Amino acid sequence: MAKKQIVILGAGYGGLRTLRNLQKAKPDAEITIINKNDYHYEATWLHEVAAGTIEANDACFPIKDQVKGATKFIQDAVIKVNKEDKTVELEQHGLISYDYLVFALGFESESFGTPGVDEHTLPIADIPSTKRIREHIETKFSQWKTTQNDELLTIVVGGAGFTGFEFLGELTNRIPYLVKQYDVPREKIRIICIEAAPSVLPMFTKDLANYAISRLEDRGVEFKIGHPIKEATADSVIYADGEERKEIKCGTFIWGAGVRGSGVVGASGFEERRGRVMVNANLTVPGNEDIIMIGDCSAVMDTANNRPYPTTAQIAIQQADYAAANIIALLNDQPLKDFVYKPKGTVCSLGDNDAMGLVGDKALKGYRASVLKKVIDDRSIAMLGGVSTMLKKGKFQFYK
Ligand code: FAD
Ligand code: NAD
Missing domain, CATH: 3.50.50.100 (FAD/NAD(P)-binding domain)
Known part of the structure; x- marks a missing residue:
């Protein structure tokens, strides 16, 4: 039987941390990570690059160094996700199929x-x-x-x-x-x-x-x-x-x-507000439980004040740990864990x-x-x- 395809969109905090966890777990599946650049950048250092107190290269490292074993890295821009066909449309590489998708395309200026x-x-x-x-x-x-x-x-x-x-x-x-x-x-x-x-x-x-x-x-x-x-x-x-x-x-x-979630969220027809999707407690997308959305494209309610948590790298990294565990649970037909944020x-x-x-x-x-x-x-x-x-x-x- 063909192996299940896990596709991760974005090699920022959420995407790269999910990849790292999945590679450690070694699931019986093929993993592909897609990012528009061949480097990861520390978005939390961008103000330093802008002011010129660090060089751009100081805030970046190559994605290929993080891609181990059978994992595939595709450098390309995501145009949209076709949820019904379970495909991702890329600028250069056409359509890529997935069984399970981790959507972590981050933020844009608003x-x-x-x-x-x-x-x-x-x-x-x-x-x-x-x-x-x-x-x-x-x-x-x-x-x-x-x-x-x-x-x-x-x-x-x-x-x-x-x-x-x-x-x-x-x-x-x-x-x-x-x-x-x-x-x-x-x-x-x-x-x-x-x-x-x-x-x-x-x-x-x-x-x-x-x-x-x-x-x-x-x-x-x-x-x-x-x-x-x-x-x-x-x-x-x-x-x-x-x-x-x-x-x-x-x-x-x-x-x-201000910032908003990636424009790919809207282009893919997800129900969104300023590029953010209100995800289920286990980080899957309502109505598309084969898609886990994390980082700045996701909104998770803070029950203490009934507002979504602010978008931060801290949350994206913590969500990635749940994303990887829940992808493994989906592969094994096991129950998914609800995300608990620990500030x-x-x-x-x-x-x-x-x-x-x-x-x-x-x-x-x-x-x-x-x-x-x-x-x-x-x-x-x-x-x-x-x-x-x-x-x-x-x-x-x-x-x-
Ligand atoms: P990102 O880290 O933005 O990663 C998204 C990735 O997807 C990028 O690699 C991008 O190139 C890629 N991508 C985007 N669109 C496409 C596409 N169409 N196709 C292919 N690839 C694509 N948070 C904190 O917790 N602490 C801080 O100190 C902090 N400091 C910050 C300082 C600044 C100046 C800014 C702007 C933000 C800061 N944040 C901080 C917020 C934090 O950076 C974000 O919340 C975090 O980057 C979100 O992570 P993410 O994984 O969702 O997306
Ligand atoms: P933000 O939305 O947190 O702040 C934007 C500010 O701009 C607000 O104070 C808002 O009132 C103001 N503003 C909006 N429209 C305006 C207008 N027309 N005129 C004048 N002011 C206007 O955005 P941010 O600072 O870019 O942060 C984005 C996200 O990244 C946040 O969730 C933040 O928590 C996170 N972040 C965290 C850190 C950190 O933890 N050190 C650092 C940077 C960013």
């Missing part, structure tokens, strides 16, 4: 239909988009010398969520190097973060959120909180100030104001040696929090790529 955002802002979404941000800022700074146009030195960040804060932390670390490299006066550089909500980082205590704001303000960031961005133009941001619309001219406009704490980086976060109800700030963040980063890369990858790519310099 503009919420804000005019001009798709055309004129730079999202922090993947490796090419973050390389573009670094290059864009460098180009604008290099143009200042000949034009003396100070607007080129204004950088606007839309959204003061985790991504906004973490990017600002890295950017403020990078500014002294850019000042030297492009010979621009520090006092002419403006970094402005515009947030729609009346307060920031609601998951933390007021004290921690204020710590994050004041640390970045000390490094020259101007916050405009409670001011929804209304429009992006080729050279400005337009935001609401009460009833008024105000404009700030800028050379760079980075969009960190391990949350740390928000504020640059190289600064961070803040909550582990249980313990608040951490400053250098100690930044060390914890690096430990979390290294643990995560080890869980996906093994200890040898962590030793090559990890955050502690003495490894390198």
Whole structure:
């Protein structure tokens, strides 16, 4: 009898961790993993690539090194899943059949239909988009010398969520190097973060959120909180100030104001909200129990507040452990396990040696929090790529 086909879409946190677990379990089935690049990237480090405090290569490792034995890796872009035919449509390779599918295609930037955002802002979404941000800022700074146009030195960040804060932390670390490299006066550089909500980082205590704001303000960031961005133009941001619309001219406009699940979710006709499918407790898709959906494309209800958990790598990795176990259960006709999320704490980086976060109800700030963040980063890369990858790519310099 032909072997069952397990197909994993996406080699991010959810997909690669599922692959690792399945390869360890050695099921009597063929495994194929499909990803559009030949590398995995640590999405949780993308703000560092964007600011230029690490190189893109530092955040990436080859997928082929993780593919063991009979597992097949296909480098291609997924267009859609045909649920009824149990096939996946790929850009180059045509149709691939599956018996069981793990859908882990991650996130995309969300503009919420804000005019001009798709055309004129730079999202922090993947490796090419973050390389573009670094290059864009460098180009604008290099143009200042000949034009003396100070607007080129204004950088606007839309959204003061985790991504906004973490990017600002890295950017403020990078500014002294850019000042030297492009010979621009520090006092002419403006970094402005515009947030729609009346307060920031609601998951933390007021004290921690204020710590994050004041640390970045000390490094020259101007916050405009409670001011929804209304429009992006080729050279400005337009935001609401009460009833008024105000404009700030800028050379760079980075969009960190939200994410959605992969567009492949909608293209495949899943019932979704912003690219996320409300999955069953065991992570299968309602009505398509041969598909397990994890990571940023999935929504799992947090019964404590009746809202889906936020999309994080932490959840994607934990879901992957259940995904692999449940695929094995499906193969063996055994009952599936319900996913139970175990929050391990949350740390928000504020640059190289600064961070803040909550582990249980313990608040951490400053250098100690930044060390914890690096430990979390290294643990995560080890869980996906093994200890040898962590030793090559990890955050502690003495490894390198
Ligand atoms: P991803 O990690 O996004 O992986 C998806 C994979 O699918 C990628 O390899 C992608 O190339 C591939 N892919 C996408 N579309 C296609 C296609 N059509 N065809 C083929 N392949 C495709 N979370 C935390 O828990 N802690 C943090 O500190 C943290 N920091 C973050 C910092 C930043 C700047 C950002 C943007 C996010 C951060 N997150 C953090 C959130 C975290 O990165 C995501 O929740 C996580 O990446 C989701 O994992 P995933 O497996 O669903 O998808
Ligand atoms: P987010 O949705 O968490 O934050 C976006 C912010 O932009 C919000 O504060 C929102 O109010 C604001 N915003 C939305 N529309 C706006 C507008 N028109 N004008 C101004 N502000 C606007 O998105 P994110 O920060 O990209 O995070 C995405 C996911 O990744 C989240 O689930 C987050 O938890 C996770 N993440 C985690 C970490 C970490 O754990 N260290 C780091 C980065 C991201």
